[in-house]
Amino acid sequence: MILFLVRRVLLGVLVLWIITVAVFVLFFVAPHNVARLLAGKQASPQTVALVAHRLGLNRPVLDQYGSFIWGLLHGNLGYSFYSNEPVTSLLASRIPVSASLALGAAVIWLVIGVATGVLSATRPRGIADRTATVISLCFYSMPPFLLGILVLYLLFFRLHLAGIGIFPGSGYVSLTSNPAAWAQHLILPWLSLALTAAAAYARLTRAAMLDVLGEDYIRTATAKGLTRRRVILRHALRAALTPATTQFGIDLGILLGGTVVVEQIFGLPGLGYLAVQSIVTQDLPVIIAIVTLASAFVVAANLVVDVLYAVLDPRVRPQ
Amino acid sequence: MTTTIPIGGAATEVTVAQAIEARSPWQLAWRRIRHDRVALISACYIALIALLAIFAPVIAHIVGHGPDTEYLHTGLTPQGLPRPPSGTFVFGTDDLGRDLFVRTIYGARISLLVGAASSLSAVTVGVAIGLLAGYFGGIVDVVLARLVDVVLSLPFLLAAIALEVVVGPSLLVSIFVIAFFSWAAVARIVRGQTLSIRENEFVEAARSLGASDLRIMVIDVLPNLAAPVIVYTTLLVPSAIVFEATLSFLGLGVVPPTPSWGNMLSESLGFYQVAWWFITFPGLALLTTTLAFNLLGDSVRDALDPRGDRLLAAIRKRR
Numbered sequence: 001m002i003l004f005l006v007r008r009v010l011l012g013v014l015v016l017w018i019i020t021v022a023v024f025v026l027f028f029v030a031p032h033n034v035a036r037l038l039a040g041k042q043a044s045p046q047t048v049a050l051v052a053h054r055l056g057l058n059r060p061v062l063d064q065y066g067s068f069i070w071g072l073l074h075g076n077l078g079y080s081f082y083s084n085e086p087v088t089s090l091l092a093s094r095i096p097v098s099a100s101l102a103l104g105a106a107v108i109w110l111v112i113g114v115a116t117g118v119l120s121a122t123r124p125r126g127i128a129d130r131t132a133t134v135i136s137l138c139f140y141s142m143p144p145f146l147l148g149i150l151v152l153y154l155l156f157f158r159l160h161l162a163g164i165g166i167f168p169g170s171g172y173v174s175l176t177s178n179p180a181a182w183a184q185h186l187i188l189p190w191l192s193l194a195l196t197a198a199a200a201y202a203r204l205t206r207a208a209m210l211d212v213l214g215e216d217y218i219r220t221a222t223a224k225g226l227t228r229r230r231v232i233l234r235h236a237l238r239a240a241l242t243p244a245t246t247q248f249g250i251d252l253g254i255l256l257g258g259t260v261v262v263e264q265i266f267g268l269p270g271l272g273y274l275a276v277q278s279i280v281t282q283d284l285p286v287i288i289a290i291v292t293l294a295s296a297f298v299v300a301a302n303l304v305v306d307v308l309y310a311v312l313d314p315r316v317r318p319q
Numbered sequence: 320m321t322t323t324i325p326i327g328g329a330a331t332e333v334t335v336a337q338a339i340e341a342r343s344p345w346q347l348a349w350r351r352i353r354h355d356r357v358a359l360i361s362a363c364y365i366a367l368i369a370l371l372a373i374f375a376p377v378i379a380h381i382v383g384h385g386p387d388t389e390y391l392h393t394g395l396t397p398q399g400l401p402r403p404p405s406g407t408f409v410f411g412t413d414d415l416g417r418d419l420f421v422r423t424i425y426g427a428r429i430s431l432l433v434g435a436a437s438s439l440s441a442v443t444v445g446v447a448i449g450l451l452a453g454y455f456g457g458i459v460d461v462v463l464a465r466l467v468d469v470v471l472s473l474p475f476l477l478a479a480i481a482l483e484v485v486v487g488p489s490l491l492v493s494i495f496v497i498a499f500f501s502w503a504a505v506a507r508i509v510r511g512q513t514l515s516i517r518e519n520e521f522v523e524a525a526r527s528l529g530a531s532d533l534r535i536m537v538i539d540v541l542p543n544l545a546a547p548v549i550v551y552t553t554l555l556v557p558s559a560i561v562f563e564a565t566l567s568f569l570g571l572g573v574v575p576p577t578p579s580w581g582n583m584l585s586e587s588l589g590f591y592q593v594a595w596w597f598i599t600f601p602g603l604a605l606l607t608t609t610l611a612f613n614l615l616g617d618s619v620r621d622a623l624d625p626r627g628d629r630l631l632a633a634i635r636k637r638r
Contacts, residue, residue, distance in 0.1 A: 141609040295473035
């Protein structure tokens with residue numbers, strides 16, 4: 001198990017390293033006009049060159065990459081080209097927003113998704129199963145941005161027109177300053193993210209549950225006189241959760257790295273919002289930091305999934 | 320071989336070959352799909368959308384409205400707001416007085432083109448890489464599998480946005496970007512399947528007959544991959560359509576004024592309070608199309624994977 005973990009961690013580090021190289025090549029080697037953007041339209045070529053020199057953009061690429069990695073290993077990600085703020089503190093102020101959004105949505109979708117999937121699977125082809133299948137397929141086919149607009153229209157605008165202003169349409173309040181307002185501001189974004197994802201989990205859980213219910217050990221459990229409830233919740237669900245767990249780790253990793261679309265629609269100042277801003281203004285240090293951080297989340301999530309896998313399903317535990 | 324079997328007094332000629340017909344797995348799958356009402360309806364709907372997309376210029380000519388023409392006098396209210404659906408503008412108009420119906424069917428061209436082109440290229444690359452990695456194993460596998468890991472660890476929406484911004488948004492770039500972030504999952508599935516297929520006796524037999532590696536991969540291994548690849552492709556198309564719509568929604572992808580469902584929805588975001596039709600029709604078009612593809616994909620999977628059937632039968636018997 002230890003060996004397995006060490007191997008996975010090393011692989012993860014390798015993957016991350018390749019990603020930093022790829023992102024670096026994409027942004028620093030591809031033609032860009034950051035210096036010109038920063039110096040302004042009227043700037044003379046001398047000024048542009050001076051700006052490029054100050055930012056170190058005219059140094060050899062390998063040199064720039066070397067100092068980036070050196071900084072990264074010392075916890076220093078450089079400074080934003082525009083605000084001159086350290087990138088680390090810029091990220092630190094955005095992470096709580098994206099994390100609140102991702103974790104809250106994840107709880108909602110897991111509960112809804114797994115519960116729906118289990119209910120569907122216990123009575124396949126019944127009325128409840130068919131209804132759940134149709135509804136979840138609708139949500140599954142719905143892009144999050146479309147659901148976001150719908151939610152905004154129905155639960156914010158329509159309710160506001162009716163004089164019920166319980167759901168704010170945008171903005172963020174930090175958890176520490178006011179927990180109630182925090183949840184209130186996040187409910188609509190949570191729903192937009194969670195409902196599309198819940199549909200995928202309902203489908204996954206249903207399929208896995210049906211698979212598991214056909215296994216011999218379930219028949220054994222039933223034969224030794226356990227109640228159906230106990231068989232389903234204790235014996236079947238445990239094994240049936242493995243595909244959902246895999247998916248969950250990956251999804252959560254992706255979400256933590258910024259839920260671009262939902263943050264955009266609801267005006268939440270998270271990582272995704274910052275990323276889009278920085279990409280448009282070509283704020284290279286910030287972009288590289290966010291993409292690296294987001295990839296690190298995905299890699300870490302994959303690692304956690306592998307370990308959870310072994311905990312949940314005794315059959316895949318390495319001997 | 321022909322025999323005469325008397326049925327109900329009248330002699331009917333039935334060939335034995337017909338009476339006991341051998342059916343290949345493909346014929347069985349085809350029969351299952353033909354008897355699946357949901358699959359048929361979905362397929363017809365997709366065909367309808369495809370026809371509308373192909374003949375969009377003809378329909379626009381019949382309606383008499385161009386996709387990018389701004390009908391400032393007839394298409395806008397005196398206050399300059401979009402007009403609701405009417406006899407002249409079936410789906411109403413947008414904020415610039417353009418015909419939403421014509422724009423929606425033109426948008427179908429973009430969605431279907433991007434969906435089909437990017438999924439096909441993703442599947443081609445994914446199958447090729449997965450096949451090479453799984454068949455040769457060893458160092459080839461290590462390198463290719465790590466490459467797949469890297470691509471799967473990238474925060475794909477962020478990376479896609481970054482790519483689009485660096486290269487400059489266009490239809491072709493969208494197709495490339497979507498394909499680039501989709502092939503890795505196909506490669507992973509194909510690699511796994513190839514690993515088990517290559518251990519079969521028929522591969523051994525082919526090799527002892529002197530078949531080259533290329534021949535074994537194409538003639539012996541590839542046909543056995545057809546079922547999972549077909550299923551995955553039908554499910555890849557809707558996700559590619561959603562991906563494209565998301566990119567266009569964020570202002571990347573297809574460049575306005577060319578209509579795509581994503582950029583129409585993004586334009587409608589500022590008008591959802593006054594013009595419900597502006598958001599409804601492109602939204603419905605997007606939702607129903609992805610839904611139809613997902614339903615069809617599900618049916619194809621059920622048809623190609625008889626195991627699901629047997630399982631349900633077993634469960635039903637037990638109850």
